[in-house]
Amino acid sequence: MQLIFQNLAFALPLASSVVTAQNPGLGLSSASGVYNSSETPSTLPWNTYNFCNAPHINALHYAPPPLAVSAAGQLVHVSVVMRHHKRTPDNLAPSERALNPPMGWDCSKAVQLTYDLGGVAIAHDATTPAQHPFARTIWSGTCDAGQLTSGGLIDAAQHGKDLWELYHDHLGFLSVVSPEEIWVRTSTEDRTMQVAGAMLAAMDPLRAARGQPWAVHTQPSSIDSLVPAYPCPAANSIRDAFQAVPAWTDHLSSNVSLKARLDDAFGTADIGSWASWYDHFFDALTARTCNGHPLPCNDFAGTKCVSEADAAAVFAIGDFEYDYIWHAAENASTYNSLTFGAFFAELADALAVPEFSHRLALYVGHDGSLVRLLAGLGVVPLRWPSSALKSSLKYVWEVVGTRFVRVFHEGTVIKGMEWIPLEEFVGTLRLLVPDQLFERCMGD
Template sequence: MSTLAQYSPLASAYGVYNSSQTPSTLPWDTYNFCNAPHVNAVHYDLPPNVTSAGGSMLVHVSVIMRHHKRTPDNTAPSERDINPPRGWICSDAAVQLTYDLCGAAIAHDASTPHGHPFASTIWPGSCDVGQLTPGGLVDASQHGKDLWELYHDHLGLVRVVDPNEIWVRTSTEDRTMQVAGAMLAAMDPLVAGLPWPVYTQPASIDSLVPAYACPAANAVREAFQAVPAWTDHLEANASLKAHLDAVFGTAGLDTWASWYDHFFDALTARTCHGHPLPCNNNTCVSENDATSVFAIGDFEYNYIWNAAQNASTYNSLTFGVFFSELADALAASIFTHSLALYVGHDGTLVRLLAGLGATQLRWPSFGSEVVLEVWEEALGGTRFVRVFHEGTVLRGMEWVRLDKFIQRLRALVPVQLFERCMGT
């Protein structure tokens, strides 16, 4: 299991938490929570056998990713008191964040009327909770450009930016659809404003989040968060928690006490956008405090989805539906689309990585991706999968027979999943 001492400050060789741009003094694929590294033509190497006799041909790519950076998804009781006077501004990106509804271009611009009695619970400005920010839009656009340069210009897989070539699945959250739209428009500006099918599932049963109810999985998680392997870290950081509560005004709130998810989210959103760390009545979160929270967040994610006893059971119950859907999509004898783009959340990526056998998990960054390349041998037609995580081939997934990979995904799907979840 990870120890908190392994993790380092806001911008170091072990990670970047204060900018979408990784410093040039660090390797290009350094963990960057604000904007994860991703596959790109500059740092891409073909599989060794592609240039050998017979060779192989790339026939399909699936990209499963987290949306890009956003405002905090959790607000403190007096959120307005701990933000800069200008607050969070999203209106300068509103023109680009549009939906075509009955022919009208709709832009999302949040505003709080003067004198609203609940204004203290939300920051000033034009951003809603969990909204994609202008910086997130820029990062998503670059992500789209890099995918196009690699899989169109360099490898020639995707021929045109068209729904017949690129299939898009997102969650029901606006930010995931906006990221998909920004990426597509970056691939070809002519598609901006044109109708494009984006596939979702009903919010209450969405497998990509995942959002479906599973009481059995909740019981598994409650059990492994009731043992010293988990409770010790909460006790060891009680003084930090008390200090954070003093700043955020969250003492006594269960949702801010069971783990560091809310603090991690509130602080990373700020540091990634260049906002100052919050203060309240001359009590401030220091950079060392933030670094500790980021380290604890990594510890908790690795514990819940990897290191805890029965973590694999928890993953299979909560993500089994998506594992099954992905296996079905990859099992098609003829791929109907060259590129499948899934835009989800941090919970999407951490479960997928755990299922693929990643041995040390960290909190999935904004824009974090897993790329599945499907290659077909010229002689014999055998298909293989090559898996990338944030631009680097995942260890053990350098060249796996597609049928074996599909078997692995199906093995992660519990028999009678609905009944298992409901305890029936």
């Protein structure tokens, strides 16, 4: 197969290749993808890859099943598996504050709430005191590392409105926003719970105003299947092996000059976690461009800056790395099944029930969740899962007593998954679950 980064063409402006604080670099979008805005330009198709805010199903672009099916059958269940919306960087450079605008990052509207039954509602307010001796290691403002930004919260609310408009207003499938109709599963990260909360509140603002608690289902953080977070030394060994061969190492050695320029800008030379792959650079750059921040400069003169061309190269390399690790590498399918087998089993069990207890099941996870799900379902080659990417949106239709599944990805029906017997689809998921998963992972 062709490496995906060889097929990407970024439309970059020729006027300025160096981006400074005065030039936030708004050219990072093309027919290959959008990396600088939650809004996809109207000149591009609605379902264009948008890393900042993935295209998702909505009433305007919903593709109904054939008329004969609609007349004879009924929609009985919908499962949504998605990534959270845009956030701050999760990987910080040694002198992070020097890489950010003076105003820092704003999460003031993305309030994180927690309270016990009968207790006082507590709002998490992250601030970094200017006099803190380690303040230089993180930006100023009101955000923690990896926190959902105010823009991410706004996107999540719009996502919820779009879901309600489709399933309530257009299809008449959901009747009320309640735990009786909607089941929610997230990871233990605050940002996934915030996204779920924003989506539910946008579906029914009156309920949100009443402040009624909603049960969000999670698993213990050390074994969470959705992240995934459970230990699997055997899978780690497989990944170490396929990242030690030329198919992987060549892309690192061939981009030495790019890596040197990035290290100059980020101050990350000789830090192993920033050298083994481009994950950290991809995260640090996309978090900035998606939230309207300039590409980083590590000096006031503006000579050690990340150019738009280098940012585009990082985005393309990130796509290559994700496709290689979870799809193209030797034994990638085994690695994927070991690390995500627990969730494949969880999803199969949820879809194989005689009667569905909820009309909508909403799973909010991470990029690591979605890339594994896509790889398992054969939606390849892979790209880095976008913020709010909604993949494997499964519609279960019942036609004269027989159930069928339609699977959507980024708002569009996946080719070959337009109309699958539910039993067959559940069987596909179960084939992705290794026998004796615990023993296989632990090497027993």
